[in-house]
Amino acid sequence: MKSEQLKNHKITDAIQHASPHFDERPNGVDINLLVIHCISLPEGDYGTPYVKDLFMGELDSSAHPDFAPLHGLRVSAHCVIRRDGTLEQYVPFDKRAWHAGQSRYCGRKRCNDFSIGIELEGTDKTAYTDKQYECLVGVTKLLLEHYPTLNRHRIVGHEHIAPGRKTDPGIGFDWSKYLNQL
């Protein structure tokens, strides 16, 4: 990430896809949490079109046996970072993406209301690439700069806000490597 900028709640260098899976954040809610996730479809297969299809509401759930439970699922994230560090954005940051599901942060429920969700292409048991860390650090710095209600102590994994239900980004994610670069 070189000269990335944020305009109209979109990152100028990101590949933009307009997901239909979003809505308005509740009135008066500040963005004050960043949630890190991981996803790959099928799990462990990288570079497939299926993550994009899922977030765009276009996934053919018959394309792979693992996709059956995803049928009709309406989910999204603000951004996806591919294995090669390519950044995709699906929902502008001022809108509510549907990434966290049932969740709680410091006693506050429905984390989608007040968070930004970033997906790393991967699985919760394998290491992420250096390019992904590089991109994630760049995006995070940009978000911290742009949204003063966010700070580096308000960054969590999906597993932390939905314990017992979610395990991402998992043991493959090196939190100190990430946080030390912010």
Ligand SMILES: [Zn+2]
């Ligand atoms: Zn997740």
